[in-house]
Amino acid sequence: MTSTPPTASSGQVTSGVSADHPGVNELFALLAYGEVAAFYRLTDEARMAPNLRGRINMASMAAAEMNHYEVLRDSLERRGVDVVPAMTKYASALENYHRLTTPSTWLEALVKTYVGDALAADFYLEIATSLPDEVADVVRAVLSETGHSQFVVAEVQAAVTASEKQRHRLALWSRRLLGEAITQAQYVMADHDELVDLVMSSGEGLTQITEFFGRLQQTHASRMQELGLA
Amino acid sequence: MTSTPPTASSGQVTSGVSADHPGVNELFALLAYGEVAAFYRLTDEARMAPNLRGRINMASMAAAEMNHYEVLRDSLERRGVDVVPAMTKYASALENYHRLTTPSTWLEALVKTYVGDALAADFYLEIATSLPDEVADVVRAVLSETGHSQFVVAEVQAAVTASEKQRHRLALWSRRLLGEAITQAQYVMADHDELVDLVMSSGEGLTQITEFFGRLQQTHASRMQELGLA
Numbered sequence: 001m002t003s004t005p006p007t008a009s010s011g012q013v014t015s016g017v018s019a020d021h022p023g024v025n026e027l028f029a030l031l032a033y034g035e036v037a038a039f040y041r042l043t044d045e046a047r048m049a050p051n052l053r054g055r056i057n058m059a060s061m062a063a064a065e066m067n068h069y070e071v072l073r074d075s076l077e078r079r080g081v082d083v084v085p086a087m088t089k090y091a092s093a094l095e096n097y098h099r100l101t102t103p104s105t106w107l108e109a110l111v112k113t114y115v116g117d118a119l120a121a122d123f124y125l126e127i128a129t130s131l132p133d134e135v136a137d138v139v140r141a142v143l144s145e146t147g148h149s150q151f152v153v154a155e156v157q158a159a160v161t162a163s164e165k166q167r168h169r170l171a172l173w174s175r176r177l178l179g180e181a182i183t184q185a186q187y188v189m190a191d192h193d194e195l196v197d198l199v200m201s202s203g204e205g206l207t208q209i210t211e212f213f214g215r216l217q218q219t220h221a222s223r224m225q226e227l228g229l230a
Numbered sequence: 231m232t233s234t235p236p237t238a239s240s241g242q243v244t245s246g247v248s249a250d251h252p253g254v255n256e257l258f259a260l261l262a263y264g265e266v267a268a269f270y271r272l273t274d275e276a277r278m279a280p281n282l283r284g285r286i287n288m289a290s291m292a293a294a295e296m297n298h299y300e301v302l303r304d305s306l307e308r309r310g311v312d313v314v315p316a317m318t319k320y321a322s323a324l325e326n327y328h329r330l331t332t333p334s335t336w337l338e339a340l341v342k343t344y345v346g347d348a349l350a351a352d353f354y355l356e357i358a359t360s361l362p363d364e365v366a367d368v369v370r371a372v373l374s375e376t377g378h379s380q381f382v383v384a385e386v387q388a389a390v391t392a393s394e395k396q397r398h399r400l401a402l403w404s405r406r407l408l409g410e411a412i413t414q415a416q417y418v419m420a421d422h423d424e425l426v427d428l429v430m431s432s433g434e435g436l437t438q439i440t441e442f443f444g445r446l447q448q449t450h451a452s453r454m455q456e457l458g459l460a
Contacts, residue, residue: 036282039289043273052266052321053314056299059269063296066289084283091282 019132023198025079027127028072028138029086030188030195035069036087037094038062038116045109054106057151061113068142075138090188097184101177107159110152111170111227115177117149118223119216126212157228171229178220182213249362253428255309257357258302258368259316260418260425265299266317267324268292268346275339284336287381291343298372305368320418327414331407337389337396338403340382341457345407347379348453349446356442387458401459408450412443 039062046058076083103109124143128136160167189196224230269292276288306313333339354373358366390397419426429439454460
């Protein structure tokens, strides 16, 4: 996958999408399942924490995911959607992502937390700019709740400064996380026409999707720099 | 343990306790560990949920525990306490409670959630009335966040209406939960003089403690009625 540089027009699309587009419900259901899956994975992976402080940080992150979930659930309920069955459609993609990226050390768990949180924030930000205002507001409310994973930076930086071997291992690991996330995102698109239609009709269509995945890779690279993994 | 009926003066004590009493830090540290322990136990026990809806309800409960934790942590930080080491002192009592009350079925997990949430609410309410205002405000802020366990009632009622055997099993289970909670509370008091001094100096001392445990049993009995276990 090559990174296409963003064009002047990207990110300032005047959306042609209606808030009633069926893809909006699908998008919110996907995001809602993502939050619940992240909650349970974070608490599982927190078992590897070497101390109480680490377990508390992971628990706070996980609690923030449930706050995001509640924003999405409330919006889906207002839209007349039966939330749990709607979410269930997206279980396999998200469970596959987590199964294929099960960390084997606490440092891998920390990097996964950070990368996952950042990818989710990128994703929320991208979709907010290309959706009608009343839908974008929900997405922004969730986005304003992210950024709980800053505690990761100091711990990962210290570990990779002390060990070149750790730096290489974790750099490979973070590339794998991005790759699996993109793979699963593509599977989801392939299986759900309403989502594809939502993205295609919200501006420049395919060009925008290509640019989107390009930007994901650029912001991922800058996060790797922050963690000392570049 | 016998239940002493509340006297006319109970619950309207004008506290003689100062907000600087060292027992206040100990109390908040105990409650803070209790919230984190509850978070991890709820998410563990949610594994027994028969469906996604049950797992989501448990995750929402667990997330609320972390919101309580954050209120307590912020207050401890303002009081100049190093939070994590202060909490660690109370790990064994709370971990023992959870270890001794590990549910073996989803219904036992639901009852434990409900009883635990209710006992915590009773406890917060009791201590709020006997503490100086600025401390009581923190406790009330946490209390206002409880009551997420209402989802339990319908599910337990349905199960015990369908099966007398379940009713008896769960009634015994809930009695065991209360017993273990009181036992661990007494161990904590025996080990931490500042807490005993806090309670003793906040009104009527020993009489108040006896009444407190008496009231816990009364409210527990009314909850058992709600669940159909009386």
